[in-house]
Amino acid sequence: MTRIIADISVSVDGFVTGPDPGPDNALGTCGEALHTWAFSGDPDDRRVLREGTARSGAVVLGRRLFDLVDGPNGWDDKTGYGAGEVGKPAFVVVTSSPPESVRLTDLDWTFVTTGLSDAVATARELAEAASSDSGKELDVVLMGGGAAIGSALDAGTPLFTGGAPRILAQRSVTPTSTATHLTYDVL
Template sequence: MSKVISEITMSLDGYIAGPNNTVDNPLGDDGQRLHQWVHDLFSWREQHGGAGGESNADDEIIKESIDATGATILGRGMFSNGEGPWGDDPFRGHWGDNPPYHHPVFVLTSHPREPLPMEGGTTFYFITDGIESALDQAREAAGDKAVNIAGGANAIRQYLAAGLIDQLQVHIAPMLLGGGTRLFDGIDASGIALEPERVIASPAVTHIRYRVSKVS
């Protein structure tokens, strides 16, 4: 059965977005600094249709994650940041015609909608019957590869609290944001056990990968 992984960049003070984050400013004030480490990497640029970029330890982490993932689950907010119209002119995400996933993507939402095929192998499926249903469908789609719970924080928290994530990789960015959205806010942490299984450090970020289990 597909492994369920999740990974996210977090500031040392625990934020995955800065203060005043809204639909139109999803990373919040100064939040784009969190992701500076990734934007010049070869694998990230290739995934997003760009050329060139750096190959280093951080790039290997990104490449590993891209290669491992066969299906992605997104919270509604991750899909609809920069909200567009629905109905006859449905919102097509904020990545353009060729989103960077290149595999099936399952969007948690309360709006039923037909699947939306995009260029480059990405199809968005809109799942209205809960996180477990989304995971079942994503596992089916992922085959031998992993299902990646790609965010936002709320989706990751729900899967974590339900004991459905096998591996969590936190990219700790060396900064204090001082406010915003905390990854682990309001989570019922009881019974969630973390075991560090790999740490890779670069000058830009510290990648800690945890094996996650839930003791009920």
């Protein structure tokens, strides 16, 4: 069965970017520190990135994040979702209106204008098709940004405030030289 996974780098105090994120400063001021682990040579960081992206059958992101990753200072062959780690999953963008053009034309983009739940349903269909094609279980990954994941958890932004209380079951903890990777199941 296709799982829905929320996968995002977050500071201990609940922030997913530094202050003032935008097209020329995607992660905000000093926000790149949140993603140091994704570019480190630490073998555990590499394993976490490889395993996380390898399970991706489809990835959901919000329009603000799409505008950053598809913008002129966004993803390229060296930086992007699992760059250098795995194939390229389908990407589903939640938006009120699709963009007029897409810079990253080598990626499979689907734009859903009818809300997050429809975007997740579309991503699930794409992940299930990719699972069938590959012969292995693949998941839907909620990449973010924070508002999209917060909405998916009905918690808002920042991730850890508001909404109904949730029970989390710890699956794994992997400390590395650059980060501590925490994996939880939401019960």
